[in-house]
Amino acid sequence: MSHISEPTVRRLSHYYRVLEEVAAEGKWMISSHLLAEREGITSAQVRKDLSSFGSFGRRGLGYHVEHLRQEIRTLLGLDRRWKVCVVGAGHIGSALLGYRGFADQGFDIVAVFDADADRVGRTLEGLVVRPMAQLSARDAFEIGVIATPARAAQPVADALVAAGVQGVLNFAPRKLRVPDGIMLRNVDMTMEFESLSYALTRTTAARPRRKRTRRAP
Amino acid sequence: MSHISEPTVRRLSHYYRVLEEVAAEGKWMISSHLLAEREGITSAQVRKDLSSFGSFGRRGLGYHVEHLRQEIRTLLGLDRRWKVCVVGAGHIGSALLGYRGFADQGFDIVAVFDADADRVGRTLEGLVVRPMAQLSARDAFEIGVIATPARAAQPVADALVAAGVQGVLNFAPRKLRVPDGIMLRNVDMTMEFESLSYALTRTTAARPRRKRTRRAP
Numbered sequence: 001m002s003h004i005s006e007p008t009v010r011r012l013s014h015y016y017r018v019l020e021e022v023a024a025e026g027k028w029m030i031s032s033h034l035l036a037e038r039e040g041i042t043s044a045q046v047r048k049d050l051s052s053f054g055s056f057g058r059r060g061l062g063y064h065v066e067h068l069r070q071e072i073r074t075l076l077g078l079d080r081r082w083k084v085c086v087v088g089a090g091h092i093g094s095a096l097l098g099y100r101g102f103a104d105q106g107f108d109i110v111a112v113f114d115a116d117a118d119r120v121g122r123t124l125e126g127l128v129v130r131p132m133a134q135l136s137a138r139d140a141f142e143i144g145v146i147a148t149p150a151r152a153a154q155p156v157a158d159a160l161v162a163a164g165v166q167g168v169l170n171f172a173p174r175k176l177r178v179p180d181g182i183m184l185r186n187v188d189m190t191m192e193f194e195s196l197s198y199a200l201t202r203t204t205a206a207r208p209r210r211k212r213t214r215r216a217p
Numbered sequence: 218m219s220h221i222s223e224p225t226v227r228r229l230s231h232y233y234r235v236l237e238e239v240a241a242e243g244k245w246m247i248s249s250h251l252l253a254e255r256e257g258i259t260s261a262q263v264r265k266d267l268s269s270f271g272s273f274g275r276r277g278l279g280y281h282v283e284h285l286r287q288e289i290r291t292l293l294g295l296d297r298r299w300k301v302c303v304v305g306a307g308h309i310g311s312a313l314l315g316y317r318g319f320a321d322q323g324f325d326i327v328a329v330f331d332a333d334a335d336r337v338g339r340t341l342e343g344l345v346v347r348p349m350a351q352l353s354a355r356d357a358f359e360i361g362v363i364a365t366p367a368r369a370a371q372p373v374a375d376a377l378v379a380a381g382v383q384g385v386l387n388f389a390p391r392k393l394r395v396p397d398g399i400m401l402r403n404v405d406m407t408m409e410f411e412s413l414s415y416a417l418t419r420t421t422a423a424r425p426r427r428k429r430t431r432r433a434p
Contacts, residue, residue: 090312200299
């Protein structure tokens with residue numbers, strides 16, 4: 001199968017989330033309509049996305065939940081475990097370490113590093129914060145997460161690449177350079193606010209204006 | 218202009234980010250190629266997105282940076298300020314309060330609430346954590362951010378709606394119900410990991426296999 005665009009990958013993630021929920025409820029089949037259940041996704045889009053990797057629902061029955069869940073799981077690379085380290089033991093780093101959902105999807109955060117001597121040695125969610133000097137290829141991390149202030153982000157990215165990570169997830173609000181062949185994803189929380197702001201602006205604009213009382217001519 | 222899909226809004230956010238960067242560098246014009254600079258966006262997509270709201274680049278010159286920045290700013294509803302409150306003074310809440318970028322885009326976090334009596338009264342980034350009982354329509358919040366554990370998310374969403382917010386940004390890993398007319402956006406950090414995992418799986422699969430030494434027949 002050829003390259004899938006990032007928006008498609010996001011939709012697959014969304015379908016996967018819905019499939020996990022309905023599987024937990026003990027359901028066997030799901031309609032494209034129910035899979036679509038999110039603003040901006042139509043059931044036609046769902047059928048297009050899923051047929052592109054050969055998964056076809058049955059008219060009137062929908063998709064087989066467990067079968068589809070396994071297919072998307074494999075496609076997203078969730079049928080294996082990833083060894084993840086986090087750099088930055090501040091608020092975002094702590095939030096990431098505390099979030100159990102990552103381990104459920106195969107992302108094992110196994111180490112946390114910080115440049116601040118005051119933070120090194122503290123225990124955070126069961127992990128001892130390690131000094132940056134210990135970030136090396138010895139640990140064979142596959143994904144490195146940057147949860148540092150903006151100014152530190154590029155040197156940290158370089159250190160992660162030197163330590164052999166294949167992918168970098170950047171939470172710092174700075175554009176980073178990584179060598180070809182290293183995957184980089186940026187998480188920009190402002191974007192979520194902007195998406196909300198866009199939607200709110202449209203709704204407000206679409207609301208019927210209050211009638212003005214005109215004076216009789 | 219009609220409704221824009223969520224992926225398009227995300228791309229507009231991305232273009233806006235790039236335009237702010239090049240404006241800061243003092244550039245006047247930008248090419249669609251430079252605006253595209255992200256995986257999954259082509260310069261043809263940029264031209265399509267921008268022409269859809271009547272912005273056309275000039276061949277060989279590109280787009281006028283300041284003009285386009287203002288246009289996207291208005292479209293995304295960033296030319297005004299939004300009054301935001303955060304519920305949950307834990308790691309994610311603290312990370313949000315500490316992030317200066319929100320205020321730069323017009324999102325003013327003016328209050329933070331928590332159900333935990335131990336947190337109430339503490340000062341976090343200049344704001345005193347308030348008890349949930351004080352969350353009311355009196356403050357006229359426009360956007361409410363949920364940064365609580367999953368089990369608390371739905372009651373908090375209900376409380377925010379009762380307090381009159383128009384939009385909800387949910388960081389808790391739970392699907393929420395809000396009344397029609399209230400905008401809801403979910404931020405799922407696992408999705409970013411999944412996007413990376415997908416990309417890494419593809420790269421690994423695409424790498425040329427090491428040649429096997431065949432025995433002579």
